[in-house]
Amino acid sequence: MKVGLFIPCYINQLYPQVAIATLELLEKLGQDVYYPEGQTCCGQPLGNSGYEENSKGACQIFVENFKEYDYIVGPSGSCIYHVKHHFDILEQTPEVIKVRDNAYELCEFIVKVLGKINLGASFPYKVGLHKSCHGLRGLKLGSCSEKMDAYYSIEENLLNQVIGLKLMILSRKDECCGFGGTFSVFEEAISVKMGKDRIKDHIDSHVEVITGADHSCLMHLEGLINRNKQPLKVMHIAEILNSCI
Amino acid sequence: MSHSKKAEIFNKNEAKVNWHDKALWYVREKRDLSAHKVQGWEYLRELASGIKANVLSNLDEYLIQFEKNAQKNGIKVHWASNAEEHNIIVNNILAEHNAKKVVKSKSMLTEECHLNPYLESKGIEVIDTDLGERIVQLAKESPSHIVLPAIHKTKEEVDILFQEYLGTKPNFGNPEYLTHEARKHLRDKFLKADAAITGVNFAIADTGGFVVCTNEGNADMGAHLAKVHIACMGIEKIIPKEKHLGIFLRLLARSATGQPITTYSSHFNKPATGKEMHIVIVDNGRTEQLSREDFRASLHCIRCGACMNTCPIYRRSGGHSYDATIPGPIGSILSPGMDMKKHSSLPFASTLCGSCSNVCPVKINIHKQLYKWRQVIVKQQKQPLLKNSILKIAGVVLSKPRLYSLSGKSARFILKKAPKFMIYNRLNTWGKARDLPEVKNEIFDEWYKKRTKNG
Amino acid sequence: MGREAILISIRENKPTLLPLPDIDLNAFSEETNLAERFKDNVKLVGGRIKEIALADLDREIKEMFPNAKQIVCELENSSLGNISIFENTDPHDLALIDLAIIKGDLGVAENGSIWISENQFTLRALPFITNDLAIVLSKEAICLHMLNAYELIAQRERNFGLFISGPSKTADIEQCLVIGAQGAMSLTVYVV
Numbered sequence: 106m107k108v109g110l111f112i113p114c115y116i117n118q119l120y121p122q123v124a125i126a127t128l129e130l131l132e133k134l135g136q137d138v139y140y141p142e143g144q145t146c147c148g149q150p151l152g153n154s155g156y157e158e159n160s161k162g163a164c165q166i167f168v169e170n171f172k173e174y175d176y177i178v179g180p181s182g183s184c185i186y187h188v189k190h191h192f193d194i195l196e197q198t199p200e201v202i203k204v205r206d207n208a209y210e211l212c213e214f215i216v217k218v219l220g221k222i223n224l225g226a227s228f229p230y231k232v233g234l235h236k237s238c239h240g241l242r243g244l245k246l247g248s249c250s251e252k253m254d255a256y257y258s259i260e261e262n263l264l265n266q267v268i269g270l271k272l273m274i275l276s277r278k279d280e281c282c283g284f285g286g287t288f289s290v291f292e293e294a295i296s297v298k299m300g301k302d303r304i305k306d307h308i309d310s311h312v313e314v315i316t317g318a319d320h321s322c323l324m325h326l327e328g329l330i331n332r333n334k335q336p337l338k339v340m341h342i343a344e345i346l347n348s349c350i
Numbered sequence: 351m352s353h354s355k356k357a358e359i360f361n362k363n364e365a366k367v368n369w370h371d372k373a374l375w376y377v378r379e380k381r382d383l384s385a386h387k388v389q390g391w392e393y394l395r396e397l398a399s400g401i402k403a404n405v406l407s408n409l410d411e412y413l414i415q416f417e418k419n420a421q422k423n424g425i426k427v428h429w430a431s432n433a434e435e436h437n438i439i440v441n442n443i444l445a446e447h448n449a450k451k452v453v454k455s456k457s458m459l460t461e462e463c464h465l466n467p468y469l470e471s472k473g474i475e476v477i478d479t480d481l482g483e484r485i486v487q488l489a490k491e492s493p494s495h496i497v498l499p500a501i502h503k504t505k506e507e508v509d510i511l512f513q514e515y516l517g518t519k520p521n522f523g524n525p526e527y528l529t530h531e532a533r534k535h536l537r538d539k540f541l542k543a544d545a546a547i548t549g550v551n552f553a554i555a556d557t558g559g560f561v562v563c564t565n566e567g568n569a570d571m572g573a574h575l576a577k578v579h580i581a582c583m584g585i586e587k588i589i590p591k592e593k594h595l596g597i598f599l600r601l602l603a604r605s606a607t608g609q610p611i612t613t614y615s616s617h618f619n620k621p622a623t624g625k626e627m628h629i630v631i632v633d634n635g636r637t638e639q640l641s642r643e644d645f646r647a648s649l650h651c652i653r654c655g656a657c658m659n660t661c662p663i664y665r666r667s668g669g670h671s672y673d674a675t676i677p678g679p680i681g682s683i684l685s686p687g688m689d690m691k692k693h694s695s696l697p698f699a700s701t702l703c704g705s706c707s708n709v710c711p712v713k714i715n716i717h718k719q720l721y722k723w724r725q726v727i728v729k730q731q732k733q734p735l736l737k738n739s740i741l742k743i744a745g746v747v748l749s750k751p752r753l754y755s756l757s758g759k760s761a762r763f764i765l766k767k768a769p770k771f772m773i774y775n776r777l778n779t780w781g782k783a784r785d786l787p788e789v790k791n792e793i794f795d796e797w798y799k800k801r802t803k804n805g
Numbered sequence: 806m807g808r809e810a811i812l813i814s815i816r817e818n819k820p821t822l823l824p825l826p827d828i829d830l831n832a833f834s835e836e837t838n839l840a841e842r843f844k845d846n847v848k849l850v851g852g853r854i855k856e857i858a859l860a861d862l863d864r865e866i867k868e869m870f871p872n873a874k875q876i877v878c879e880l881e882n883s884s885l886g887n888i889s890i891f892e893n894t895d896p897h898d899l900a901l902i903d904l905a906i907i908k909g910d911l912g913v914a915e916n917g918s919i920w921i922s923e924n925q926f927t928l929r930a931l932p933f934i935t936n937d938l939a940i941v942l943s944k945e946a947i948c949l950h951m952l953n954a955y956e957l958i959a960q961r962e963r964n965f966g967l968f969i970s971g972p973s974k975t976a977d978i979e980q981c982l983v984i985g986a987q988g989a990m991s992l993t994v995y996v997v
Contacts, residue, residue: 114748117794118758119787124794140798143751151748153702153721155728156741162749191721242704250382251660251708253391277375281662285701290779291737292699294358297783298367298666299701328784373980388915390832400826407823410815423963431807481986482977498977505979525981536987541897557963567933567973567988574930575896585811590825592959596952597828599968600915610846610916611951611970614933614988619963622929623892633811641818 108136109174111167111208113181114146116320123320126343127180127211133347134219141170149187153286157194164195172200176218177208180343182240182319183286185210190243210244211343212318216259222266228348229269233312234260235303235326236279237319246318250278260318263346270345273310280306284325300329307337314338316345352695357667371665373501378659380608381709387610388600397597399713402650405588406640412555412588413631419558420629423620428630433463436632440465440547440580441472443628447578449474449544453536455562455569456480457549458496458653459582459632462675465547476547477539479568481532488515494669496676497606497655502668536568546572550583550629551652552598556591559619560629563602563612570616580628581618585636586649598652601711605654639687644722648683650712657706657716663699672696679706683719686727694731697723755795762789830952839914839947840996846917850971851984852992856944859997866906866939869993873904873937879926880908880941896930905935909942909994911957913968915950919994920958922966929965933973938989940969944996 108131112124131138147167148160167188171177179185188208195201215221236258240246247258264272283289283299290296304326307315313336317323320341327339361367385391405412417427428443430436436459444452452469454460454476466476466487478487482499486492488511493499500508505523512518518531548569553560560581562569573579589598603609621627640646658664658678669677674685674693682696697720706716747753780786840856847854857865863885870876877899878886885906890899907926909919919940923929932938948954951968958966973988984990 112794114754114758118762119789121790121792121794121797125797128798142795145748145751145754148748151741151745153724154737154741155698155724155733156745157725158729159742159745160748162745166749166751238701238703238705242708249705249708251705253385253388279705281701281703281705283662283701285703287741288698288701292354292357292663293779293782294354294361295663295666295699296701298361298364299662300784302371302666324787325784328780328786331785332783376980389835393829393832397826397828400823403823404825407820409819410812413812413815429808429811431810435807479987480977481975485977498980500977501980503979505981508978523979525978526983528978529975529983529986533985533987537900540987541900559963565973566975566986568986570933570967571930571987574928574933585815593828593952593955596950596955600951607976609850609970611850611913611918611968613850613970613972613974614967615918615970616965616967617963618965620965622923622965631811633807633814637811637814637818640815643820646820 106137106175107173108138109171109177110138110140111171111177111179111184112140112144113179113184115324116180117144119324120320120341123180123341123343126341126347130224130343130347131178134215134221134224139174144170147184147187149184150286152187152191157191161194164192168195168201168204171204175207176214177204178211178214179208180211180318180320180341182210182237182244182246183321186239186243210240210246210318212259212263213244213246216262222262224263224266224346226346226348227268228345228350231271231273231311231313232264232345233273233275233307233310233315234264235282235315235317235322236260237317237322238281240318241279260342263342267345273312275306275310277306282322282326284322286321289325296325297329300325304329304335304337308335312337314340316340316342318342351673353667353671353699354695356671356673357699360668360671361666367666370502370668374659374665377607381605381656381659384604384608384610388604394597394601395711395713398601398711399650401589401594401597402712403647405590406586406646406649409585409588409640412590413585415555416553416558416588419556421558423558424627425558425621426626426628428628430630430632430634432634436463436582436630436634437465437468439630440582441469443578443580444469444474444545447545449578451543452476452545452547453479453539453543453572453576454547455549455564455572456483457547457582458676459549459584460547461493462634463632477536479536479539479572480564481529481566484532484536485511492670494677495655495658496653502670540571540575543572543576545578545580546576547580547582548573550581550587551602552589552595553583553587554592554595555588557619559592559617561595561615561617563615565613567614570614573618574622578626578628579621580630582630582632584632584634602652602654605656605709605711635688639684642687645683645687645719647714648680648719650714651680652712654711656709656711660705660709662703662705663701667699672699679716679720680714683716683723686723690727690731694727697727758793762793828952833950833952835949837914837949839949840944842914843912843917843947846914847971847994850917851974852917852971852994854994854996856996862941862995862997865995870904870937875902876904876906877902877931877935878906880906890927890931892927894928896928896934899928899930899934902935904937904939905931906939906941907932909940910946911954912942912947913951913954914947916970918968918970920954920966920968922961923964924962932969933988935989937991937993939993939995941995941997
């Protein structure tokens with residue numbers, strides 16, 4: 106079984122430690138992981154801004170890069186969501202369909218495909234989980250607070266197995282952080298306010314480390330935390346699951 | 351002015367934003383609690399959505415059936431293609447009865463048609479009788495929410511407003527006192543009204559009747575006292591059978607305010623002896639929306655307002671920032687169909703978080719339609735030059751891995767080496783309130799290559 | 806005026822016919838004590854509820870509304886009414902009514918609402934314009950949910966009727982719930 110590692114553009118450039126943790130974690134779980142060269146971007150920023158037409162080239166490159174793998178795994182829910190739900194703008198060749206069907210967000214891959222939840226990690230901190238919207242409501246990584254379905258959370262299941270980790274309860278369990286891609290600059294005032302409110306919820310809940318399965322949300326929150334010098338650390342869930350502290 | 355500009359102005363007063371956010375979040379929480387008590391909630395939503403989809407696919411037949419049954423029961427039915435026709439029809443009915451004083455209960459349709467100013471220009475007094483609507487009417491504003499029209503106003507603001515217009519005593523914003531003073535004021539209006547105008551929540555094809563839901567009882571007070579009752583409805587308010595109300599009424603109030611049902615769910619089938627009952631069926635752009643496959647489902651809406659209460663952007667920008675009859679997520683997919691140029695910023699006033707689609711009792715895929723409107727708007731409306739060129743260039747760069755790798759390097763170089771004042775300048779919207787990520791020495795590509803070589 | 810234009814436009818623009826979904830009522834069935842659930846929900850929506858013997862009705866109502874002067878009673882087996890109304894009574898004359906007593910047809914446990922219809926009261930304005938409203942409901946006439954309710958009221962004379970749930974209320978000023986907006990200030994349900 107060949108796993109193609111999809112590292113979103115901004116993670117490659119700005120958060121290499123997240124990519125490294127993802128790769129190490131998958132290898133630790135016995136996976137045969139390949140990192141295809143020439144990855145650019147899934148096209149999400151363009152699509153979300155209304156420029157889907159201009160993103161076809163990027164989408165096509167994505168399919169070219171990953172068509173030979175059994176699974177495509179990436180540490181970013183929103184990018185995977187984009188591949189699965191918005192690659193309908195491409196001609197639906199067998200290759201495109203295969204890539205869309207086999208693209209997985211990291212946590213989902215570990216739990217659903219590999220069937221594992223205890224990864225032998227330890228991380229002795231109070232952690233707040235930011236449930237990113239595209240992962241939660243789009244990929245259904247967990248039940249949503251709006252719906253009356255039975256409760257579950259793939260990310261919480263994984264974090265609850267981490268030795269020493271204490272998952273803190275937030276007052277708003279799955280409210281959006283306000284990143285929203287280009288929304289973060291085109292609707293700057295609201296985006297910042299939403300981020301501030303999310304952070305306040307984590308601080309009020311005595312969180313030491315905010316984590317999540319989508320680093321774009323975390324980048325936005327980290328930008329606010331650093332600017333306002335708040336006592337919180339931000340880490341991708343892959344980094345925590347790969348920790349042995 | 352775009353949504354973002356208005357939202358930025360609203361956000362100048364952070365305490366008010368917090369207050370507004372909490373007030374609406376409280377309603378969202380009540381909705382959750384209430385829905386949790388219903389066995390089969392998600393199935394109810396499924397059914398409601400299925401029924402509405404059927405309605406749209408057979409709308410002409412249902413309307414004809416409704417008209418026939420209503421007429422059989424002595425209700426007079428009128429049809430209006432647009433707002434202007436609607437206003438003329440209403441005015442003509444009023445003129446026939448020489449009605450000069452009109453009481454009106456909540457109807458977003460009459461807001462959409464700007465009926466009040468039209469009737470006022472004909473010398474008719476129109477009093478909005480829903481308390482929230484009366485408040486915004488006195489303040490000469492528009493509703494900022496479809497269920498809670500005055501949610502943007504504090505009780506102290508209402509206190510001052512009522513002192514000026516209703517002659518109330520200063521009371522530090524006592525809601526009970528203010529409500530009861532409004533009751534007296536409106537009682538008088540009801541008793542003197544010549545005609546009553548109401549909206550319609552549901553019109554039933556197989557009986558020719560219609561249902562109006564209120565908590566205050568204002569629609570009934572108006573309709574049963576005045577000699578003429580005019581009910582105005584959009585064509586999409588039709589449901590096939592009376593038994594379907596059993597589904598919609600279970601969903602409506604719970605989604606709207608968390609109540610298990612509104613205080614009054616009144617079923618009008620026949621005019622009372624000696625009185626007249628009229629229905630005005632209005633298109634005003636709805637059949638055009640029906641033609642748009644991607645946006646058709648927006649016509650499922652039953653106007654509960656749940657998407658507003660849950661929307662993190664609506665809660666923090668206020669209803670008026672949308673500058674549309676219907677604000678919030680549902681308004682953002684309806685309004686561009688009415689006037690794309692005016693409302694072109696609305697589909698972008700969202701992070702596409704999807705909470706709106708999840709609370710919607712008729713399962714409108716609101717966030718997916720927002721995404722689709724963005725594609726349409728970028729193609730059909732002129733975009734800001736900077737945004738347009740950046741995103742189009744990005745499209746080219748991202749389709750060429752080598753060019754991309756080069757541009758990544760230079761961007762990182764700039765981020766890392768440039769002095770702070772060059773990065774955090776007024777062109778950098780991101781950096782106004784947020785730091786940029788710290789640039790590491792190595793990108794993952796480089797790390798991976800090294801590892802492969804060494805490995 | 807716009808009738809033909811609208812119908813033509815719909816025919817041109819509507820999608821192909823989609824089926825009307827079947828409703829599986831089993832999905833909503835629950836084991837529950839209907840009377841208790843109904844009682845709890847009447848209170849939840851701001852109403853008062855009392856279970857009494859029919860013979861005690863007049864005494865109970867008098868105790869509850871000692872100051873009611875002008876009373877319209879639409880029940881056959883009560884002597885409390887002192888104002889008579891007829892179909893041709895001007896509804897405006899009801900403005901000073903203190904108390905109206907009417908019969909309810911059906912209670913709905915899931916939401917505490919009661920179906921009342923013009924067949925049980927002479928003038929449509931009555932249950933709204935009266936200051937206080939009392940509804941008398943048979944204990945046997947309580948169903949679980951709204952889908953059941955519509956089955957049970959299907960065979961009625963359709964003129965005017967409503968599901969009423971508690972007294973008139975509003976939360977339009979800062980989300981503060983206030984009882985007594987434009988309709989009746991209180992609702993008391995007597996289950997007999």
